[in-house]
Each structure stands twice: as structure tokens, then as C-alpha cells.
Amino acid sequence: MSQHNRLNQGGRIDRSRSLSFTFNGQRYQGFAGDTLASALLANGVDIVNRSFKYSRPRGIIAAGADEPSAIMQLGASEAAQVPNVRATQQALYDGLVARSTNGWPSVQRDVMSWVGRLGGHLMPPGFYYKTFMAPASMWMTYEKWIRKGAGLGRSPAASDPDIYDHLNQHCDVLVIGAGPAGLGAALSAARAGARVILCDEQEEMGGSLLDSRESLDDAPAADWVAKAVAELDAMESVTLLPRTTANGYHDHNFVTLHERRTEHLADTAAGAGREGEVRSRLHRVRAEQVVLASGAHERPLVYANNDVPGNMVAGAVSTYIRRYGVVPGQKLVLTTNNDHAYRAALDWQEAGRDVVAVVDSRANPDGELVQQARDSGIRVITGSAVMEGKGNQRVSGARVVAIDTPRFVVTGSIEELDCDTIASSGGYSPVVHLASHTGKRPQWRDDLLGFVPGEVKGMHYAGGVQGIYALDESLADGARAGAEAARAGGFEAAGAMTLPAAASRRESATEALYQVPHEKTSLRAPKQFVDFQNDVTAAAIELATREGFESIEHVKRYTALGFGTDQGKLGNINGMAIAARCLHRSIPEVGTTVFRPNYTPVTFGAIVGRHCRELFDPERYTALHQWHVENGAEFEDVGQWKRPWYFPQKRRADGQERLETMHEAVARECLAVRQGVGILDASTLGKIDIQGPDAREFLGRVYTNKWAKLAPGRVRYGVMCKDDGMVMDDGTTSCLGDNHFLMTTTTGGAASVLEWLELWHQTEWPELQVYFNSVTDHWATITVTGPEARKLFSEVTDIDLDREQFKFMDWREGRVAGVPARVFRISFTGELAFEINVQANYALHVWKTLFAHGEKYDLTPYGTETMHVLRAEKGLIIAGQDTDGSVTPEDLGMHWAVGYDKPFAWIGKRALNRPDTAREDRKQLVGLKPKDPKVVLEEGAQIVLDPDQAIPMTMMGHVTSSYYSPVLESGFALAVLKGGRKRMGETVYLPMSNGTTHEAEVVSTIFVDPKGERQNV
Amino acid sequence: MFYIFCPYCDERREEEEFHPSGQAHITRPADPENCSDEEWGDYLFFRDNPRGIHHELWVHRLGCRKFFNITRDTTTYEILETYPMGERPTVTAERAGVRQEQGVQTADGGWQTVGARPENSKLNEETPS
Ligand SMILES: [Zn+2]
DSSP states (O other): OOOTTBOSSOSSOEEEEEEEEEETTEEEEEEETOBHHHHHHHTTOOOOEEOTTTOOEEOOOOSSTTOOSOEEEEOSSSTTOEEEEEGGGSBOOTTEEEEESSOSBOSSSBTHHHHHHHHHHHOOTTHIIIIISSSGGGHHHHHHHHHHHHTOOOOOSSOOOOEEEEEEEEEEEEEEOOSHHHHHHHHHHHHTTOOEEEEOSSSSTTGGGGGOSOEETTEEHHHHHHHHHHHHHHOTTEEEETTEEEEEEETTTEEEEEEESSTTTOSSTTTTTOTTSEEEEEEEEEEEEEEEOOOEEEOOOBOBTTTSTTEEEHHHHHHHHHHHOBOOOSEEEEEESSSTTHHHHHHHHHTTOEEEEEEESSSSOOOHHHHHHHHTTOOEEOSEEEEEEEESSSEEEEEEEEEETTTTEEOSOOEEEEOSEEEEEOOEEEOOHHHHTTSOOOEEETTTTEEEOOOOTTEEEOGGGGTOOSHHHHHHHHHHHHHHHHHHTTOOOSSOOOOOOBOOOOOOOOOOOSBOOOSSOTTTSSOBEEETTTTEEHHHHHHHHHTTOOSHHHHHHHHTTTOTTTTTTTTHHHHHHHHHHHTTOOHHHHOOOOOOSOSSOOOHHHHHTTOSGGGSSOOBOOTTHHHHHHTTOEEEEETTEEEEEEOOOEEEETTEEEEOOHHHHHHHHHHHHHHSOEEEEOTTSEEEEEESTTHHHHHHHHBSSOOTTOOTTBEEEEEEEOTTSOEEEEEEEEEEETTEEEEEEOTTTHHHHHHHHHHHHHHTOTTSOOEEEEOTTTEEEEEEESTTHHHHHHTTBOSOOOTTTSOTTBEEEEEETTEEEEEEOOOSSSSOEEEEEEEGGGHHHHHHHHHHHHGGGTOEEOOHHHHHHHHHHTTOOOTTTTOOSSOOTTTTTOGGGOOTTOSSOOTTHHHHTSGGGGOTTSEEEEEEEESSTTOOOOTTOEEBSOTTSOSSOOOOEEEEEEEEETTTTEEEEEEEEETGGGGTTOEEEEEOTTSOEEEEEEEOSOOSOTTOOGGGO | OOEEEETTTTEEEEGGGOEEEEESOOOOOSOGGGSOHHHHHHHHHOOOOOSSEEEEEEEOTTTTOOEEEEEEETTTOOEEEEEETTOOOSSOHHHHTOOOOSEEEOTTSOEEETTOOOSSOOOOOOOOO
């Protein structure tokens, strides 16, 4: 196929560099400098997609971020698939492969169009709600079917080969948009000495100047762009970011910029010859000041069949001709309500093609451009508009009629013009998206017929975004905004900036016209599209208002106006204006919806950056991690820690070698600890070093129990409550010296307990002299536990382990395996135990020494699962598992750990005096023993007293911890049960979701060694 | 994402380093043993939810670990001042002449005292799409 719409000269393309690409399986040629859209138009491709709801053929309508229809699926390989790329924003590269996201089996012959045609009646606004919501069970089926038909793009099924980065940036002035206003702002801010970032979403900086008919300093406008960009590029304080979209504006001038570094070259970085390089970046910019110079989008007019391929926005026609050397048709009709759009007709004529007529809704347009058109022999029809386009797969004509805009009626007879292209312009809508991302509502300006951004602190507006469209004024406004932003950031310009000379043109005022009246009513006329991407018609909006939807937000949701990746760029204002007309209100009365980030879609790769796979979340390893890995440990995540869960061993059975199951491994580990000796890496336990003359007093206030008399060398278990009296954390604290304590916390609670201590010290009791420091990572903790623990441990330490010298709940300092250590006689297993703390970098040495000596005792490493079974057999709780923020120490049966007679009103004490915490029917911690020993109750299972009660049953409590005990040869559980302590020996029932019911006996929480003799040997 | 000035570090840092801890200037009853259940309940559970100026307690968790106070406008998210523990705010609703009352925000962005009916609800407020 030839590029029959390509001009022989002009445009910013390189005709010597031919690029070949594929669209829907067909091969085409384009040139370097093309976008995918301009190349498709050059090749005369009219239909690029099928519409979302009605499956109507759609062509390219716009030339930038406002394009609603030409949405592509890109990528030559499965791994390189990118959905929802606008053809107008994708630079052409050699080998580009694109497909329509919609249209099956092809955009030319779409089976769905039958549905769409019927759907004219089947799919009124709200069709999701009305048609598909009932029966609800069918919704999944409906949605699948709709999505297949609607084709909203698809994600790749293979892993993304590329890498992405996040960059944190700071600057004095961030300028968004590099059109005339943005360049002016960047120049004036940078010249004042401010650190400037200038970003622009297009391939080249320059914005509207790249296709402007205007001259600057008597040279083409683009020449001035080149000079301005060169000046900025040469300044060290300026960062230029082309191909970079400011997608989100967040609080305190935090702006996210999406920079595409290789997407214009190939579908992967490697394909672009940039193996290993970053494909795109997300800049997280913290800007002192922001200049928003995002310009304006031209609104199309709403008339019948305005979606047939060949209908375009007027400015886009100019852009394709002047920037890409492409004339997207032969015979043009332009319909407009303003002067600026006349450029399209002039450009079209200068390109050597036929301008059939300009149809102007105004009675007496007389601006300079209008005059120029008349002087060029173009027929100008005034007081009229294109009422309806003709054609199916491509425009074949335009039906023009005289209209009375205020009364919204046609007034004359219809004239049919023969044409293949209808360009329309309904005025301009400032691109206020970023300014409304933090919730600031745009303000309607009657003089501009558009919404301008509301005031946002630290944000300055320049040019088109505040309705300043004339080139000379826009440049000046940019320079002003840049200087103001720099000044606000503390930089003063030396003097006023000299601006390039631009012509000032006389314009006649734009007329307020959004929807062109039709000879038939909106509901009976051919479809008049407002939102092309979501297939929202004028009739749909009218119907919504008739059905009682008065709020624009509700109209939006009912009709889908402004949804999706489009975010109302072309259609929002027209839609609001139509709603306002139907509701007999003004546009500001109806108001506008606000916009959400992101402005245009951002790939997941860019959002994720490096935070994926092993870098998704920090993983914490203990000093012994490598040993665990080498010894086959299965790991469990505890907070960010990787803890050994269990150590499966090889086992021979039936002549075959296999790994133990978890159940087998845990049973073996449990028995080793109960009968011999086991070893646990407990390094993840939170450790807080507490020092100061008031450390002891402080402990007395944050713990429920007493600390006044704990002597150096002793250890005590403590419970911490919040001031509501509910258990928050627990652990042991050791007295290292009169003014020095070591607190341990649960693994998960380490950081929050430290913050808790700081909170009370800094905000309530700053007069106490006490200091806290986390030493969790400094010390490795190795637990040696079991009846043989003393024998083994005595071989590697110089500490006197005599049971009278070194009692349960003592700690001693000494050497273990030749290195300095603190050893604590505390037990989380109920067996004789030594908790050895050594400097973390000695941990592996100590661990290995213990194993060297431990072989003869069959020293067995165990993991968290065995630890849980052993502690639960002893009724030892885990805060956060057996407690849930509604459990008091009394509920846990820990009245022995509550010092009601302590002098100070410690945290939680007052609440424990409330009548509610004294209730006897509170949920209390109990043990449960299933009647069937093979049953391991489900954690979370609800407890009832009467299994035959009708649903909803009276729930009495639930299981908090449940395991199988190899010692008991039975399942067992801890649970909280209303009035549980008085129900010892009673039978309770646990109905399961599968209809079965378990029976269990309420028993003591201590299943093994009720007298606690084994840990005291 | 807030940009927060830590009065102890003497510089602005990203919100990720900080952690909010609720309303500032909550006084724990000096003699908890002798206050009523109601007074204790007020201290524990009842917090202001102003539209406008609000004083909050924050901690520079991943920095200096110090608690400090922030005066923030809950409608604009603007941080009006930060100040160390033990100091009082200089920006207050009374001084700024801001109407401060208990209530809820209505759908049209207006303000409604709890229990009252919206007078002229235009229901124009955005909800996520
Ligand atoms: Zn700090």
C-alpha cells in the first residue's frame, strides 16, 4: 500500500528514513518522525477500531492525548504486549506491531456491529444496571462476554523482560508542558537562577508551535523552539524531560512524571539496542513551585454521525498536515463556532486539496483568519452548522443547515455537501486535569466558554490552561508565570524577558455551541456522539436527565461519560453543556466532575519500578539464615523476617527416599525437645535496650506487673496493655544493672513497642530520664532446650550451670564457644532452656560449635511450627494470635501478672477497674481437647453450646491456636470462651462450614507438665 | 504525599518517614483512679473530626524518632505549622476565624451539623470512577 495521503514536502518527518510497521496483520510504510496515527492516515487507513458499546467503525479523531478511539494493543511478542496505547502518542519505529483493541474478527467486518445496531434499543444509558445486573449470578458471564466484545486491551501473558526505575527529584520550578507558555516559563525561571525541570509528553518539545502557521521573530515558530530548547539544554540547572507525561499532581507539590525512554524505538529496551537499560522511569518530583502549561484541548461539535471515520477535530487536521505532511482526505468541510479552527481549512487548501466549505455557526464572523479564508476563495456558510455526517465506513457528505443556537432549532433547508472529511471545532477546553487532582474544582468562565483551574497552592498557570490562546499573549503569560514561580521559590529575575515578536490577530468571539440541533429530536436523530470512547450520545445524556439524574456526577455514572482512559478529554464539557440545556440550568450550575490521576495510562512496569520480585518488600534474614537454607529449612514469613518453619529430613520408607511431610517433621522436632534437646534460632525476637535512672520506674508504668524489686541477674515476664486495658504485647525483661534493662517483644511487635515506649516517654512523662534503643539485629538469639540441654550447653560455656547457682528466670554473662554471651534461663517450651544471646556476627560460630558438641545428644534444629506446638502445650500465649485487642490480662488468666497495688496508675490500670472488664461472662482463655483425638480444630472456628440450635446460633467464642500434639497423641487447642474458666469439663461444639460438627472438652490451658517442673530442673 | 517539616531534624522530609498518631494535645487525666468512667472514656475514645484546622501528633519514625505536632487543614491538606512537644500551636481555628464545629461534610462539599438536613444538596461531589 502506498502513502497516498502523504505530501511530497513539509512536516517534521524524515522522508529518507522509511519505517515499516504492521497494523492488524497488514504491512505499511511510514517515516521517521511519524506517530502511528499519522502513518496510518498517510496510508489511508480509515477504520482503526470498533466502538465500545455499539461496535461502530471508528477512525482517528485527534492528534494527541485527547484521542479517544485509536487505542492500540502494541507489541511483537507476547512479553512485549502493551494495551491501551493511543496511536496518536506512539512514535513510529521500524518493526512496530499494532492491533486494534476492539473488533472481532476484524475492524472491517465486525460481528458485534449487529449487536451494536440492535443495541441501539437494547443498550440505553445505564444498560449495565438495567440489563445485566439480574440475575446477579449471571453477571460474571455477562461481563466476560462484554469485555471480549468491547476489547479493552489485554495484559501480556509472559513476564516483562524490561526494567523500570523510580527517581526522586527535587526542583525549584517544575514546568509541565513545553508549548509557547511552558517554554516561556522555563526560560524565565531558569534565567532567574531557579533549578527547573521541564517535561512534555510529546516526542518533541514545542507543543502547538510545531504545527503553527505563525512566525516568531519573522522565522518559523519551530526555529524559536529549537533555540529556546538549546538554551535550556545548555543550562546546568535545567533538566529537560521529553516524552514525559505529568500524570498525577498530589499534595504539597508532589508530581509523578512518567518518562518513556525506549518506547519510541522498539517494544522492548533490548529490541531498541539498549539491552539492560531502563525502559521507562517514574520521576517522583517534589517541586517548590509548579507551572502548569498544559494547554487546551479542542472540543469537537456534537452532530449526527460525528463518529464516522473522516470526522476529525479541526486542530488535528492542521497538525497532521503541518507536522507530519499528511492530508487525511480529499474534500473538506469545516464546521466551527470560532476563528482559530479556520487554520484547518487554510492548511488543507495550501496542501493542494479541496475545501468544500467552512460552515460557521456565527452570523457575522469577521476575524483575520475568516477574512483570509474568504480571500483564498473558500466558501464560508454563516449562521449554520453541519447537522449530520453521511457515510458508513467513511464520510461521504455533510448535511448543512441554518440553525438558531439559543433556541436550539434548525431554521432553514438542508444543503448536502459532497466531502470525505468533516473537521469540527466547538472551542477549547483548558487541560485542567492536574489542577483538579487534589480535589480543587475548576471554575467556569463565560468569556472563555470553558473551565479554568481553581487556585492550588504552589501552582501557577500559564497560557492555554487558563484560556490564553493567542500566541503573543501565551508567550508573555508563560514568561510571567515562570518569573512568579521563581520568585516564590526565592529567585528574582534580573529584568524582564525579551520575547520573540509574534503577530497579534484580531478575532471574532467564539459562540457557545456544543450540540448542533437536528431536524429530528436527539432521541430520533442518528447518533450524536459526546464521548467517543465510552459511546455516550447526546440522547443518552438527555434520557438520563429525563430519568431524574440531576447531578452531573450521577449523569456521569449512569451514562459512563468521561470514564476510562479517556477521562473526558474531548467529551466532558459538551456532555455537561447538554445536561445543562436539558435541565434548564447554566453550565456552572450543573458543575463539572473532577479528574483523577492518571492523566493518561501509566504502565504497571513504571508504577512498580524495581519494587518487584525479591525487591517487592524488604526481607530480613537472621545471621544464621544461610545455615537454615543449607539444611533444607522450609521458611515462614513473620513480619518481614524469614524464619525457619520446620526442617524436613530425608526418610526411607518402602525402599524409597523422600522428604518428611510437615506433620512428620514437626512431630519429630517436638519429641526431640521433650525427650532430648532441640535448638531454635530466636534472633527475630524484638530486643529493646532501656537505660537511665528512671528506667525501672518507666517499666513499672508500661507493664502491668511489678518491677521495683527485680534484681540485676534476674528476668521477669511482663504483659503490656494499652490504656483501654487490653493486652498489646508481652515478653521478658531482664535487669542488666540498676539503670539498665533488656526488654524483649514479639517478633512482629518490635517496632511498634519501641514507638509505644517513645510515645509515652515523649508525650506523657518527659521528666523521666530513660532512653530506648532497638538492639534486635545486634544480638543473635539461640535457644537450646530440652532435658539434655544442660549437659550439652555445659560443654561449650564457662558459666556455672548449677541449678542452684543459675536458676529459672536468671540470666548470666559469660563465654559461649569462646565468645562473650548473655544467657537467659527462660523457657518458651516448658523444658529446661538456655537462651543464648551473642553478637550477631558470632552467631554462626556458636551455632556450629553447639552442633559439633550436640551430635551425641542428637541435637535437633526446630522451626516456628514446633515452637508454636510446644508453647501451646504449655498454654503460653502469642500476643496477636491468642489476643485480638479485646482481651485483658484477666481474660488470659494472668491476674498474677497484674499489680493492682502499684503506686502509679500504670497504662491500662484504670480501664481494668471498669465494670465491663470485671464481667464474669467475658471471653476467657481456655484449653479445648477434641473428643476425637485425630481432629485438629480450625483456628477461628466458632464455639457453640447447642449444636442443634437454628442459625444464627449463639456464638460463645472461638479457637485461637490449634495443633496436633505428638506428646498427647491428640489434637488440642487454645480458645477464648465466654465464662470459660467456669466451664471446665463441659462439652462444647464447633460447627464447620462443611456441615460437620466437632465436639471438644473445655480443659486447662496447660496440657503438658501442669506443675511446671520440667523447666525448673 | 505530605512533605513534612520535622522541628527536631530542622528540615522537610517525605511522608514515608513519618507516622501519624492521632489528635494532638490529648491530656491523660492526672489522677486516673479518681476520674469517672465517662471522663476516662472521653480521654480514651473521643476525638475531634474538624473540617479545617486540626492539630495532630506525628512521629518521625524513620528519622529522629521524635514525636511532634502538626497543624493541618483537613480540607486542603496544607500543613500550616509543625512544633515540638510541649509547645502550643500558633495557628488555631479560633485565631484563623474558621468556623469549627462538629459535623459532617455534605455531598456538595458543604458542611452539615450532625443531625441536620442538607438545605440545598446538589449532590455534585465526586466519587471514584
Ligand atoms: Zn526528625
